[in-house]
Amino acid sequence: MYSSLILLPFFGVIVLNLPFRALMKKCAFWLCLSIVLFQICLILFPQICCFSDKLDALGSFFKFDFAVDSLSRVMLFCIGIVLFTALFVQRNNCEDEDKIFNFANVSLLILCGMNGVVMVKDIFSLYVFLEITAVSSFILIAFNKESVAFEGAFKYIILSAVATVLMLAAIALFLVISGDTGFSAISSALKVSQGRFFIGFAVGIFLCACFIKSGLVPFHGWVPDAYSSAPASVSVLLAGVVTKTVGIYTLIRIVNSIFGFGDPIKHLLLAVGAISIVVGALAALGQKDIKRMLAYSSISQVGYIVIGLGTGTALGLTGAIFHLFNHSIFKSLLFVNSAAVESETGTRDMDKLSGLAKKMPLTGITSILGSLSCAGIPPLAGFWSKLIIIIALWVSGFRGYAIIAVLASVLTLAYFLSWQRSVFFGILKEDLANVKEAGFGLVFPALILAVIIVGVGIFFPLFINSFALPIENILGG
């Protein structure tokens, strides 16, 4: 039934671009929204979507071959919920029907790409869907045709192109070794011919490509520019799922299914993760622009995911994927909050803002929840994932890394507190006296995301039962 998740957005784009565009323009947003809602429902309640079996027949016609495990399902849910948020933000920020129509089109493409990435089980299809996602995101960053946005998009294109070349070269080498592109075939071929130089080389450049795509230090240069220059809705999308899917998910999937957790890979992941955590957090401390701060915070949080992955244990992997999920939720929430502040006050400069909690209570409260979840303060969701990662690091003997991860939480808290202090928690400035609460499109998704953060945090045991324990089984599978 999962093939419908790729076919629906794909046909959606085609339908939208058939004749009767005037009619299509009106319903583009709703079509896109309903496809996204369908995806969320399918993940949450797989049993009620029996009609999609008919679509499966259609899928067999297209010769798709998918493998959906619990990791993919987590990703599919994140993609659904974040795209849902982004659509509302876009609709709120932009009255122009043409733009919403264009946005809906590209969103469907990017949805198709990301769903493909998380469901395929051979490395070449993975590459194809990665490119679909990447190209759509270039367009989205430059969506408003502003010069800063072009600069951000251009940086992303260049670095992404480098990553693409590296990835393609690695895929070619794997094809030479194994004669196949399936994950399991490559994995067994690598096991047989271990220790040859160019295998190590191929693995190395593939990992590098993943690091670039996920924006890890030292390949993080494009992240702050791309996130901060993109329109609000696109920042939500990029930070929430796009880089997580094309970078982190690919990394987890490839390391888990193909490369395995050898010592060199573990140490590489741990080191890159730790450096990203610290550099990202320190850089975030110095930012005055809300979106840039959130972008650096993203780099830092992605570090946590990678460091959890680097333990190579079931517990660490669970923590990493749980944190990936949490990061999607709280980072989208924080970007929605920043969009709300920007749309009501016209600025993202923290020095010019103060005491907005009085005028924007819902934005204020949800931003506190998002920040504290990101900083790993209980009882919010982010605490549990960080806790699992830290326990995993500690019990597998990487105590130094555990201490780095813990101390960086204090830095995380420090920059979020300074954000709260300068934007929400304080005395209202006089020139902000006329500010109102943001519109429905910014408040509604923020509330949903905040409820998820609190709900997952408090009902963590229920959540972990249905979510984390299956993940342990995918290790090595």
Place this chain on the structure above:
Amino acid sequence: MSYEYIVFSIVLIPIVGAFILPIIGRISHRLRNLLALGFVAASFMLSLYLIPPALAGKVITLARQFPLGLNFVLTADSLAVFMACVSSLLSAIIILYSFGYISHYENQNEYYFMVVLFLGAMMGLVFSGNLILLYVFWEITAITSWRLIGFFREKSYVLKADKAFLVTVFGALAMLIGFISIYQQAGSFDLAVIKESLKTNPVANFAVVLILFGIFSKSATLPFHTWLPDAGVAPSPVTALLHAAILVKIGLYVFARLFLASFTFAEFWHVVVPLVAVISAIVSAGAALIETDLKRIIAYSTVSQIGFIFFGLAIGNGLAIVGGLLYILMHGIAKAGLFLCAGIIEQNTKTKDITKLGGLITTMPITAVSFLFCAFSVMGIPPFGGFFSKYMVFAGAVNSGHLVITALFLVAAFMTILYLFRLFNLIFLGAARIPAKEASPIMVLSVAILGALSLVGGILIWYPSKFVQVVVTQMGRM
């Protein structure tokens, strides 16, 4: 209703109640205030109800198993019941006082929400039988105190709130690593399981150091004490709640819960912890002697008195532990009284600078007498409550042979008498400088209750000390 559910509702009522308060507050302020008091009083009443089984030595446990080896355990032994009674009683009085104090400020909904949530988290922490659960509630108290210290929203105040939050979170995270290393040693986060598996050998020193980081930062002991005097920018009931009654006692409680009731640490910690405590006590008493800001003096005094309690708990003698636990009660009552008096003085004279005050005893007689009673209790003058706890701590320490540290603490006790008399002298005696009237009846009533409790607590010392003896016997330290 079975005892398990009573324990559960002691935690649940204030936490769930806290979320209802802001909604009620939109309809009626009076109803919200009464409900806030009601939730806290309900917790107090139910805690009282647990005293008979606690005295009988019964341990009530409510446990639910969670995945990943975590579990949800609420344990009500006599130590937990003692602490729950103390903190909910003080919270109830402080909320009563808030009715008058906070009534003309903005953001009252947030205020009541945070105070009641704080108490709920405190109750959860007290009854936690699992290290992770304990950590969760520990951090919830940190969140609430962050919002409360920054209540007035001034930039410098919010900075100080952030400082308090960061310092305590830093300590808590260090403590979390300590917990994880205990987990590795014992194979569980459940305190009962840890107790069984670490029966014979002490906890690794590494873990002790990390946990002490957390405890000292929360209990504002040198070198992590600086956030506490800064936190005096909060509204007065909050400073009372934070400093005196409850928040700083969290560290002490966790110390007692972990190192006295659950597992043992290496012998030399019985000297190291009192040494840190005595340095903290003397340095902060010195700071209290030269400060001129009313609330900062009382805050430094708190830092100093916390040192005495650590001294009693850590010296490793049954009598001293009884004294230390009684000290938590007596100091909580007396220090809450001092802070609430300070709040009245600050609100009515519009200044916190004691050099500008004087002669207030003529216009504020009840406040002055309550202040004096509470001060006597903190100084340790018989027959006030503080005397007995201080005496037991010293007697126990002498019995266990730590004469040098005891002598140093005597110096600190002498300094306590000095700075409190100086404070009383400058504020209440001499020529009247700033004319001020007595505060609203409800505020005066609250401080009078606390002043009276300081005296009654001393006269009826037999009852609490009996209870505390049961606590210490149950710990196996008597």
